[in-house]
Amino acid sequence: MKLQSSGQTVGVVGGGQLGRMLGEAAAPLGIELVVSDPTPDAPAAPVVREQIVGEFDDEGTLRELCDRADVLTFEIELADPDALTRVAKETGVPVHPHPETLRTIQDKLVQKRRLREAGVPVPAFRAVDSVGALYGALDELGYPAMLKAREGGYDGRGNVPIETRADVEEAFEAIDGPAMAEEFVEFERELAVMGCLGKGQTDIFPVTETIHEAEILRETVSPARTSEAVRKRVRSVANDVLGVMSGRGTYGIELFETTDGGILLNEIAPRPHNSGHWTIEGCHTSQFEQHLRAVTGLPLGSTTRRAPTAIKNILGDGPERSEATLAGVESTLARNRASLHWYGKQEVYKLRKMGHVTTVGTTEQTPGSVLEDARTATESLSFRS
Amino acid sequence: MKLQSSGQTVGVVGGGQLGRMLGEAAAPLGIELVVSDPTPDAPAAPVVREQIVGEFDDEGTLRELCDRADVLTFEIELADPDALTRVAKETGVPVHPHPETLRTIQDKLVQKRRLREAGVPVPAFRAVDSVGALYGALDELGYPAMLKAREGGYDGRGNVPIETRADVEEAFEAIDGPAMAEEFVEFERELAVMGCLGKGQTDIFPVTETIHEAEILRETVSPARTSEAVRKRVRSVANDVLGVMSGRGTYGIELFETTDGGILLNEIAPRPHNSGHWTIEGCHTSQFEQHLRAVTGLPLGSTTRRAPTAIKNILGDGPERSEATLAGVESTLARNRASLHWYGKQEVYKLRKMGHVTTVGTTEQTPGSVLEDARTATESLSFRS
Numbered sequence: 001m002k003l004q005s006s007g008q009t010v011g012v013v014g015g016g017q018l019g020r021m022l023g024e025a026a027a028p029l030g031i032e033l034v035v036s037d038p039t040p041d042a043p044a045a046p047v048v049r050e051q052i053v054g055e056f057d058d059e060g061t062l063r064e065l066c067d068r069a070d071v072l073t074f075e076i077e078l079a080d081p082d083a084l085t086r087v088a089k090e091t092g093v094p095v096h097p098h099p100e101t102l103r104t105i106q107d108k109l110v111q112k113r114r115l116r117e118a119g120v121p122v123p124a125f126r127a128v129d130s131v132g133a134l135y136g137a138l139d140e141l142g143y144p145a146m147l148k149a150r151e152g153g154y155d156g157r158g159n160v161p162i163e164t165r166a167d168v169e170e171a172f173e174a175i176d177g178p179a180m181a182e183e184f185v186e187f188e189r190e191l192a193v194m195g196c197l198g199k200g201q202t203d204i205f206p207v208t209e210t211i212h213e214a215e216i217l218r219e220t221v222s223p224a225r226t227s228e229a230v231r232k233r234v235r236s237v238a239n240d241v242l243g244v245m246s247g248r249g250t251y252g253i254e255l256f257e258t259t260d261g262g263i264l265l266n267e268i269a270p271r272p273h274n275s276g277h278w279t280i281e282g283c284h285t286s287q288f289e290q291h292l293r294a295v296t297g298l299p300l301g302s303t304t305r306r307a308p309t310a311i312k313n314i315l316g317d318g319p320e321r322s323e324a325t326l327a328g329v330e331s332t333l334a335r336n337r338a339s340l341h342w343y344g345k346q347e348v349y350k351l352r353k354m355g356h357v358t359t360v361g362t363t364e365q366t367p368g369s370v371l372e373d374a375r376t377a378t379e380s381l382s383f384r385s
Numbered sequence: 386m387k388l389q390s391s392g393q394t395v396g397v398v399g400g401g402q403l404g405r406m407l408g409e410a411a412a413p414l415g416i417e418l419v420v421s422d423p424t425p426d427a428p429a430a431p432v433v434r435e436q437i438v439g440e441f442d443d444e445g446t447l448r449e450l451c452d453r454a455d456v457l458t459f460e461i462e463l464a465d466p467d468a469l470t471r472v473a474k475e476t477g478v479p480v481h482p483h484p485e486t487l488r489t490i491q492d493k494l495v496q497k498r499r500l501r502e503a504g505v506p507v508p509a510f511r512a513v514d515s516v517g518a519l520y521g522a523l524d525e526l527g528y529p530a531m532l533k534a535r536e537g538g539y540d541g542r543g544n545v546p547i548e549t550r551a552d553v554e555e556a557f558e559a560i561d562g563p564a565m566a567e568e569f570v571e572f573e574r575e576l577a578v579m580g581c582l583g584k585g586q587t588d589i590f591p592v593t594e595t596i597h598e599a600e601i602l603r604e605t606v607s608p609a610r611t612s613e614a615v616r617k618r619v620r621s622v623a624n625d626v627l628g629v630m631s632g633r634g635t636y637g638i639e640l641f642e643t644t645d646g647g648i649l650l651n652e653i654a655p656r657p658h659n660s661g662h663w664t665i666e667g668c669h670t671s672q673f674e675q676h677l678r679a680v681t682g683l684p685l686g687s688t689t690r691r692a693p694t695a696i697k698n699i700l701g702d703g704p705e706r707s708e709a710t711l712a713g714v715e716s717t718l719a720r721n722r723a724s725l726h727w728y729g730k731q732e733v734y735k736l737r738k739m740g741h742v743t744t745v746g747t748t749e750q751t752p753g754s755v756l757e758d759a760r761t762a763t764e765s766l767s768f769r770s
Binding site for chain 2: 007020023024026027028029030032046047048049281284285293298299301302304306307326329330333334336337338339340341342344355360363
């Protein structure tokens with residue numbers, strides 16, 4: 001490859017925080033980004049060459065991206081595989097990951113079926129398209145269980161826990177569309193790993209522990225506080241998952257470590273993922289740089305972990321939508337080895353992901369102690385003005 | 386401090402590679418940059434909110450920067466202290482570092498006098514404003530010696546070595562303006578250290594060894610391959626240098642380790658500096674993030690070195706100005722723990738700084754071996770198309 005002053009341009013569907021962090025990673029590689037997002041002045045806008053304002057699935061917008069880009073990718077699952085396929089064919093601009101992979105992942109039922117076929121361990125699940133079918137599925141899966149919308153859910157939206165038979169009808173109404181029921185997994189902890197398909201290369205980042213509350217990721221710590229045997233099994237499952245994926249890019253792979261030491265796949269994201277944000281400081285190559293290397297066909301970088309690393313998300317805590325004003329930043333930045341990542345969102349609302357704080361430990365520190373550092377570093381932060 | 390979604394905006398005079406790397410560091414802190422540069426689509430342009438096209442010393446341009454910025458800084462010494470002072474007074478937008486410090490540093494004679502007064506060890510020097518004065522100065526300083534333009538030199542331009550009396554007249558003509566003669570320093574190695582003045586804080590990055598050829602920085606390695614006693618002395622000199630500086634920001638401090646183990650100050654830059662580029666990967670906080678923290682009044686970050694780190698500059702090698710096209714990037718990126726930093730310059734010419742490659746070692750690796758890695762990682766690179 002020759003790196004020209006004008007470089008390669010990557011078109012990104014979506015200009016949220018993932019697009020912003022892709023933008024931060026692009027310039028050193030000589031890569032420029034153009035993003036599309038329906039919200040004017042999206043988080044990525046200040047750090048990319050250009051934002052095109054348009055819906056994620058609008059073909060005119062995708063064509064505008066292709067006019068400027070050498071390759072197209074997406075940072076949000078709301079991208080439309082059909083539109084991507086048509087525009088890619090029409091313009092000759094390749095899309096990574098492959099739109100078919102996006103389609104498979106978008107439908108949680110299709111995703112799980114495809115993975116199960118490939119021998120990836122997944123929780124027991126059933127398709128449900130009526131209350132009757134849901135009752136039937138739960139007779140087999142048992143209570144409690146999880147009801148999941150097949151499409152469109154994220155950050156806990158679209159997932160409804162069912163404790164007893166009494167919850168069934170309300171849960172089905174809440175989902176209001178095609179769904180799948182899944183057995184409730186008794187897990188010891190949740191794990192995640194970023195995998196990457198490059199040009200003739202596969203790479204897997206170090207295994208991370210993820211801590212959710214009410215289905216929303218709050219904290220991660222790497223290495224995960226588990227055994228090397230479990231980590232090895234996670235890497236093996238991740239390899240199998242990548243075998244099912246098509247097209248280059250970074251994939252977020254979320255898993256359960258069950259109470260009996262087994263591994264079950266939870267979900268996949270065909271893009272950089274919150275559980276990999278720690279790699280910006282924690283690994284030699286971040287998930288964002290790796291994604292850009294992958295989709296542009298450059299060699300993948302080394303993903304060795306530098307030191308134990310934790311993050312804590314900064315989530316909106318106000319009761320109403322309001323202008324985003326974060327207080328207490330000085331105390332965070334004054335902490336040793338703490339880094340702030342602010343996403344530049346204009347408005348805050350309850351549980352919206354507004355930023356994150358990373359703490360990198362010394363090589364002697366335990367993961368738990370680095371996680372404590374991240375908690376301490378964010379104690380001062382508040383959206384109350 | 387409250388971090389608003391609209392954040393703080395920093396106006397930067399200069400949009401070259403330093404402005405670009407400031408831009409890369411700004412977004413995570415919620416800081417936006419606006420840069421001014423006379424070259425349209427300057428290296429920083431793709432990663433900052435806006436570039437204003439205008440000369441570095443143009444007051445109209447500076448006023449435009451101030452209209453958008455909460456604080457002004459500069460990444461090039463060609464900024465004009467008088468214009469900065471006037472515009473800052475008129476608009477109320479503070480400038481960091483202080484324009485008086487810029488003025489002191491711009492004139493190498495004034496810089497050296499000021500440092501000598503403050504007890505900083507400097508090579509012997511004399512002001513020279515005529516050939517006669519130069520002969521007289523060299524009678525005292527001895528041969529060989531260095532003739533330096535008082536203003537405007539960089540990357541070796543404006544520095545003329547004088548070997549014997551036969552070189553004197555030609556050297557004086559080459560400088561063609563106010564100059565200073567300086568004794569030739571017999572050095573064991575060259576060292577550099579980035580110092581930072583924050584809001585009520587001072588911090589010094591780990592000491593680095595710099596390797597020049599024909600007055601142009603080619604490589605750096607940190608830690609410097611010298612004794613802890615020398616490093617300690619460097620930090621002490623750097624502290625004295627920072628005592629002379631006024632206004633917040635990161636300062637590049639270049640020094641000689643003399644053959645008898647002494648330390649002499651060579652030059653200062655009131656801005657991030659090529660000798661500090663290794664801190665992007667090599668330290669927890671980079672010189673660029675530290676500069677932004679300093680000028681915006683945020684707490685300084687930790688500057689612990691993660692591991693031995695080296696860089697090698699990518700310099701233009703063609704005989705003529707031509708479109709910049711770098712070949713061999715894949716081999717560089719395929720190297721373990723090697724990072725590319727491409728500056729996005731449109732044109733290449735001989736010895737122009739076009740980018741750099743960083744290699745981070747393991748904690749067990751010697752600095753020399755990490756430097757070898759950087760050399761190997763850049764072997765494939767060439768501007769020949």
